[in-house]
Amino acid sequence: MPLLTRPLFANIKQDFCGALLEFIGTFFFLTLAYGGVQATTSAGGVGQPAPNALNVFIASVNFGFSLLVSAWLFYRVTGGLFNPNVSLALFLAGVIGPVRFVLYCIAQLAGAIAAAAVILALSPGPCSYNTRLQEGINPAQGVFIEMFVTSYLVLAVLMLAVEKHHVTPFAPVGIGLTLFVCELWSIYYTGGAVNTARAFGPAVVTGFPYGTQWVYWVGPCLGSLLGVSFYMILKHWNYWVINPDQAVTDTSLSPPDPVLVIQQRAASLRRRPTDSGEQIRPRNGKPQTAANGSTGETQNGTPENHQEASQGSMV
Incomplete structure (x- = not known):
């Protein structure tokens, strides 16, 4: 009561x-x-x-x-x-x-x-x-x-x-x-x-x-x-x-090893994109898509070979 x-x-x-x-x-x-x-x-x-x-x-x-x-x-x-x-x-x-x-x-x-x-x-x-x-x-x-x-x-x-x-x-x-x-x-x-x-x-x-x-x-x-x-x-x-989990005893809630955090951040900066579709510029200066490795992509994202095929069909 x-x-x-x-x-x-x-x-x-x-x-x-x-x-x-x-x-x-x-x-x-x-x-x-x-x-x-x-x-x-x-x-x-x-x-x-x-x-x-x-x-x-x-x-x-x-x-x-x-x-x-x-x-x-x-x-x-x-x-x-x-x-x-x-x-x-x-x-x-x-x-x-x-x-x-x-x-x-x-x-x-x-x-x-x-x-x-x-x-x-x-x-x-x-x-x-x-x-x-x-x-x-x-x-x-x-x-x-x-x-x-x-x-x-x-x-x-x-x-x-x-x-x-x-x-x-x-x-x-x-x-x-x-x-x-x-x-x-x-x-x-x-x-x-x-x-x-x-x-x-x-x-x-x-x-x-x-x-x-x-x-x-x-x-x-x-x-x-x-x-x-x-x-x-x-x-x-x-x-x-204000300061949650202050009185708990779960060690997984403790901060991680700072050395590992630094290593993970450094690795993420060095990692090359693989499947995100991001563009990277190789040494020859031509853009290359990370998704398929093709070169010669135009500004609107349409490959050159696809554009030529389209022109040929129009002729």
Whole structure:
């Protein structure tokens, strides 16, 4: 039954089961990510100053590869969303229904809180995985940075996982790498949320120490709208006809050997016409038909011997 015409609570049992597993998956993903960031900053000493380039790179790797591993493990279970903004994108694209969307968002926020609390309890020192705007970045800049990076992640999910093709089973790899490069840009300036739940969990367990939590709700939600809008434009334009056969595995559709192509073109230029009726001019200067090899053809194509025969009959 199509999703739009399906009763609202037709799959409520599966929706609750999916939400429970999304809670576990989000907890799995964020304990790895939070724990990696906490360990990175603690390795340089408690109370370390602003992160340097190496810390930015390591934290980006933590989040990207944590999502890659977690999404691959839960990919066939719930889709491995772990992000309310991805859930919003799938809802707007018609992939999941409203009940599942609401339950997933609640489960993802709860999983982020649980993960942040566990890492805070198990790690020494202050919470270093909280999100805040870097000095010199105003809230408007933070909103747009989060909007753009979230839209990139959302588009990666839609094009690699939602769109079905031969490399769909490997979608978690592309999605994890997308988060990695998004973090390389955003993690220093905004903390690299790219996910409202990722910013909300640490803020809850630390008592909302910064007054810019709204940035991590507005920016990623706008990113969801931007990513879905571009995806819908691509679908409306039938993007697959622009570069057809891109996802097939038929080797016969690959380009031929360029050396053979050159040889075939050279041979076609050297080949003499045989049965096309084309005229070629030999060395004696008289035209010769390729069809019968006769010479002395007049301009209108009538052979001379035929013309003489005609004249003789007239006499």
